Every structure is written in C-alpha cells, then in structure tokens.
Amino acid sequence: MSAGIILGIIGTILGIVLAIASKIFHVEIDPRIEEVEEILPQANCGACGFAGCASYAEAVVKGNAEITDCTPGGEEVSNKIAEILGVEKESKDKKVAIIHCNANFNQMDKKFEYEGIDSCRGASLALGGDLICEYGCLGYYDCKESCPFDAIYISENRVPRIDEDKCTACGVCIEKCPKNLIDYKPYSKEVDVLCKSKEKGAEAKKKCETACIACSLCEKNCPVDAIHVKDNLAVIDYDKCISCGKCAEVCPTNAIEDKVLENTDLEKRDKPKIIDDKCVGCTICAKNCPVEAIEGEVKEVHKIDKSICVACGICVSKCPQDAIDWKHSKNKE
Structure with missing residues (x-):
C-alpha cells in the first residue's frame, strides 16, 4: 500500500512538473506552415533548395524562401501560397533543365566497345566513356531513368531531350549525369547551345559533326551581345538573350538550337x-x-x-x- 501511494505521489509531482515545463518552453507554431504544406505537391524533390516540402513550408512562411521556389507546384501553388501569406506574387520565369549535346548517336565513332554496367556512370569509369568525343552524352540514359516527372525523352538521334512543359528543375538529372552536360536555363528562352566541347574547331568537328567549332559567327551576328565564345565554346547570356534566333541561323554545324523553327529560317518566323x-x-x-x-x-x-x-x-x-x-x-x- 505504502509503495503504491509513494509511486502515485511521485507520478503526480512529475505530471505537475511536465505540465509547468510545457507551458514555460512552449513554442508557438505558425498555423500557416501547415496550410502551406498541405497545398504542396509532396514530391520532396529538393528543387526548392530544402530537404523536403515540410522544410520549404516552414522556410517560406518565415520569409527564408521565395513563394515561387516550388517548381513542381508551378503557378497554381505559388498563387495559393501568396494568398495564404497575404503577399503579392512577383512574376518569375521558371527554370528548366537543358542537355548540352546534339550528337547523332547513329553516326558517332567510339573509342572501344563497352561491355560493362549499362549506365552512364558505369561507362564513364572506363576511360571517361566509350565515345570518341569526351564531352558528349554517353547515351545510357541515366537522366531519363532517374527523372521523377517523366520529363526526358529520346530524340530520333538517340540523344535525351527535355520536355520543358513537364520539367520542374528538381535537379535529379543534373546529379545523375557524370559528364556534367545538364544545367538550368529560363523556360521562356528559345535558343540554346547544344554542345559542351572545348576542343579547338577542327578537332571538335572531327569528333562530332554538330560540335561548336568556335567560329564566332554567332557572336558577330547577335544584335544584343548575348553570346560569346569562351574556351572554344559558344555560351549564351540568357539575361541578354532575346531568342531572336540569329545565332542559330548562322551556325554552320547546327550546334545552336532554335526551338521556334527547327530550320532556323528567320524569314519564316x-x-x-x-x-x-x-x-x-x-x-x-x-x-x-x-x-x-x-x-x-x-x-x-x-x-x-x-x-x-x-x-x-x-x-x-x-x-x-x-x-x-x-x-x-x-x-x-
């Protein structure tokens, strides 16, 4: 009896202590965090720069993230977040991935016959890959297999391409590419350099028919000074680019793509x-x-x-x- 009474007293005292502690150390949670988290797509892809949707919801409510950072949610989610937070949403051009390779795998020469693991990462461990162009896509499609939004498809030339309407800029394909051929570009821009080779012109052309040969014709014909040849490779400054297509029109190797017109005929635009x-x-x-x-x-x-x-x-x-x-x-x- 006495032991039971003592335990009861101890339990009561501990309960009172815990109740007091919960009051003293109580942290007020902003109810808007839960509201924001509920409208997020729960992809937990990390495209926003945070570990998951819960972390992003907390950050955006506290003002440590932009309301437009959830790329999988797109315009609809950012509008809802703005409504919950009572703020005005600034327009923001969404980012999409781009693969900087325009090779024709049906014509590409190889250094050797690779018979290892059927993946780009595995092939890259064998002397940097089996292609003669060390800057080219290896074509084992790790990026396509890893894309959680089915935003990568294979072109007629067997090169992976980005479906920009599906892409959420989650960055998974960027991490998977061992050749560092994938990065981000603004969705609204229609002209892109599809090459990463830094070989000198003649050598680059010998290894790939669609390689940038650093001829500088694009640079000379750009009306807004938005493209320059650096380290034997044409690079577009998307902040200046107006997607006019003039660089693609004069590129002799088709290393520059103009999505408005595949034949890059400016007169037909x-x-x-x-x-x-x-x-x-x-x-x-x-x-x-x-x-x-x-x-x-x-x-x-x-x-x-x-x-x-x-x-x-x-x-x-x-x-x-x-x-x-x-x-x-x-x-x-």
Missing part, C-alpha cells in the same frame, strides 16, 4: 504586328526594340519593319496598350 486602332504612338515599343525595327512619331501609329525585326517579342511585353499582336506563345505569355 512569325513577326509581331501593330494593331492600328489600339496604338497611341507612345514610342515605348520603338525605344525598347534592340534592332531598331520600329518606326513612328509621337502620337502616331507605329510600324514594324519585318525585314529588320528578329521576332524577339520585347515590344509585345513592353506595350502598355496591348496593341501588338503576336502568335509566339512563350514570350507572349
């Missing part, structure tokens, strides 16, 4: 058109045109010279009257 009854002659479009293709006096309807226009879409985004019509979806959005 859809050009913007000014709607006469909407234009108020504010001159904003003309001032922002990088190639000076727009003419017109103040308070007069402006005109676009299609022979000069490179269809970059800047005038469309700058026009305050929505007076410029253009069918090109990505930049128009």
Whole structure:
C-alpha cells in the first residue's frame, strides 16, 4: 500500500512538473506552415533548395524562401501560397533543365566497345566513356531513368531531350549525369547551345559533326551581345538573350538550337504586328526594340519593319496598350 501511494505521489509531482515545463518552453507554431504544406505537391524533390516540402513550408512562411521556389507546384501553388501569406506574387520565369549535346548517336565513332554496367556512370569509369568525343552524352540514359516527372525523352538521334512543359528543375538529372552536360536555363528562352566541347574547331568537328567549332559567327551576328565564345565554346547570356534566333541561323554545324523553327529560317518566323486602332504612338515599343525595327512619331501609329525585326517579342511585353499582336506563345505569355 505504502509503495503504491509513494509511486502515485511521485507520478503526480512529475505530471505537475511536465505540465509547468510545457507551458514555460512552449513554442508557438505558425498555423500557416501547415496550410502551406498541405497545398504542396509532396514530391520532396529538393528543387526548392530544402530537404523536403515540410522544410520549404516552414522556410517560406518565415520569409527564408521565395513563394515561387516550388517548381513542381508551378503557378497554381505559388498563387495559393501568396494568398495564404497575404503577399503579392512577383512574376518569375521558371527554370528548366537543358542537355548540352546534339550528337547523332547513329553516326558517332567510339573509342572501344563497352561491355560493362549499362549506365552512364558505369561507362564513364572506363576511360571517361566509350565515345570518341569526351564531352558528349554517353547515351545510357541515366537522366531519363532517374527523372521523377517523366520529363526526358529520346530524340530520333538517340540523344535525351527535355520536355520543358513537364520539367520542374528538381535537379535529379543534373546529379545523375557524370559528364556534367545538364544545367538550368529560363523556360521562356528559345535558343540554346547544344554542345559542351572545348576542343579547338577542327578537332571538335572531327569528333562530332554538330560540335561548336568556335567560329564566332554567332557572336558577330547577335544584335544584343548575348553570346560569346569562351574556351572554344559558344555560351549564351540568357539575361541578354532575346531568342531572336540569329545565332542559330548562322551556325554552320547546327550546334545552336532554335526551338521556334527547327530550320532556323528567320524569314519564316512569325513577326509581331501593330494593331492600328489600339496604338497611341507612345514610342515605348520603338525605344525598347534592340534592332531598331520600329518606326513612328509621337502620337502616331507605329510600324514594324519585318525585314529588320528578329521576332524577339520585347515590344509585345513592353506595350502598355496591348496593341501588338503576336502568335509566339512563350514570350507572349
């Protein structure tokens, strides 16, 4: 009896101590964290820069992450987060992955016949891979197999390609590629260099027909100084690039891709058109045109010279009257 009474007293005392401690050390949890976590896709992919959706939810509520950082959730999730937090969402061009290789595996020469593990990582351990071009995609598709969003497909040339509408920039494919051929680019940009070779021109061309040969024609023809040859490789500055396609048009090896037109024929590209009854002659479009293709006096309807226009879409985004019509979806959005 006495032992039971003593244990009961001890239990009561400990209970009181724990109750007091819980009050003293209680940490208030912001209920918005749970609300944000509930609307996240629960992919736990790490694209936001945090360990998982729970960590991101806490960080975004505390102001340590951007509301647009959840790329799998896209526009819908970022809008909901903005609503929960009571803030205004800034527009942000989403990131997508890009594979910098445009080789034709049906014609690529090999250094030797590889018979090891059927993976890029395994093949890369054998003298850097079996391809004669040490900068090229090995073609065992570790990136495709690892993509959790089925955003990588195989082209006719047997080279992996990114489906940009499905890509969430989670970074899994980047980690899986042993040749470091994959990185990020802005979704809205339509022109990309599909090569990573830093060999000198003649040697690069000998190993791959679609290699960048550092001829600098792209650099010389870019109207906005957005592409430069560095270490024998053309590199695009996406902050400057207007996706006009001129670099792709003059590239002799097709190392530069223009997604608007596969044949990179600038003359066939859809050009913007000014709607006469909407234009108020504010001159904003003309001032922002990088190639000076727009003419017109103040308070007069402006005109676009299609022979000069490179269809970059800047005038469309700058026009305050929505007076410029253009069918090109990505930049128009």
